[in-house]
Amino acid sequence: MSNLPSLELLIEQFRRLPSVGRKSAERMAYSILDYSEEEAMLFANAITEAKQNIKRCKVCHNFSEDEICPVCADEERNRSVICVVEDARDIISLEKVKSFNGVYHVIGGTISPMNGVTPDDLNIKSLMHRIHNEGTEEIIIATNPTVEGETTALYISRLIKPLGIKVSRLAYGMPVGGELDHADEVTLMRALEGRNEL
Numbered sequence: 001m002s003n004l005p006s007l008e009l010l011i012e013q014f015r016r017l018p019s020v021g022r023k024s025a026e027r028m029a030y031s032i033l034d035y036s037e038e039e040a041m042l043f044a045n046a047i048t049e050a051k052q053n054i055k056r057c058k059v060c061h062n063f064s065e066d067e068i069c070p071v072c073a074d075e076e077r078n079r080s081v082i083c084v085v086e087d088a089r090d091i092i093s094l095e096k097v098k099s100f101n102g103v104y105h106v107i108g109g110t111i112s113p114m115n116g117v118t119p120d121d122l123n124i125k126s127l128m129h130r131i132h133n134e135g136t137e138e139i140i141i142a143t144n145p146t147v148e149g150e151t152t153a154l155y156i157s158r159l160i161k162p163l164g165i166k167v168s169r170l171a172y173g174m175p176v177g178g179e180l181d182h183a184d185e186v187t188l189m190r191a192l193e194g195r196n197e198l
Contacts, residue, residue, distance in 0.1 A: 007033070059130070061106035061123050063088045071095075071103055078102045080137040084127065084156060086110055086144060090180040094142065097189045102140070105130065110148035111155055119155060127156070131165065138166040140195055144179050145170075157198040168195040 007029060014025035032040060056062070057069035064070070071077060071091070081102030085091060091104050107122045130136065139160055143149035157167045170191040180188070 056106075060104050061088070061108060061126070062091055062104060076101070079134055081140065082127070082130065082134075082136055082138075083140040083142050085142050085180070086149065086152075087181075090142060093180045093183060093188060094192070097185050097192060099189050100192055102138075107143075107152070107156075110143060110146070110152040112148045112151075122152070124156065124159070128159065131160065131163065136165055138168065140168050140170065140192075141198065142170045142180065153198065161198070167198045169198050171195050 010029040010032065011022070011025045014020055014028045015022060017025075020028070032043065035043065053065050054063050055065075055067075057064040057072055058067050059072040060069060062069040062071060066073070078101050082105050083094065083100060083102055084105050084107060085094070086107060086109055088106050091106070094100055094104075105123065105127045107124060107127065109117055109122055111117055111119055111122070131139070139156070141153040141156055143152050153169055157169075160167050183191075
């Protein structure tokens with residue numbers, strides 16, 4: 001424990017970030033202390049600006065600086081195919097592959113009774129609204145291959161299949177327990193190309 005309250009507060013703020021332990025938080029905090037006053041202000045302003053300017057797309061729930069994200073605003077995208085992802089970071093990973101021309105829908109997590117997350121806590125109702133109103137022909141479920149991801153995929157599949165819409169799942173070029181934002185482009189491309197109908 002530091003006898004510098006301001007440093008301790010900075011360390012604790014870094015520890016709140018996902019996957020950041022005490023040692024990593026200390027390294028980050030000390031790095032900030034090595035910044036010049038100007039560099040520290042640029043860093044702080046970048047956080048403030050991102051928090052003020054970035055919001056959720058009103059169509060797909062992706063991050064955006066406008067009401068509608070660039071993917072939803074792109075007239076060249078195939079709106080009849082919606083790729084369902086857990087998190088906006090997954091869109092960045094899939095877009096790197098450059099082989100998907102549909103649109104996305106961010107559900108904002110996975111069904112997890114152990115953590116108190118139910119289907120009502122996710123953006124599933126807005127997905128169903130899109131399906132009913134946008135002429136959807138296929139839903140690609142790209143939740144992570146975890147127990148919660150599989151549970152969520154099955155739940156969504158059971159809601160959509162009775163509507164006569166094709167439901168597919170990313171093929172397992174993705175390792176079980178892996179996450180989309182850690183996969184390389186080749187793995188993601190194979191997973192997209194080899195997706196299976198549910």
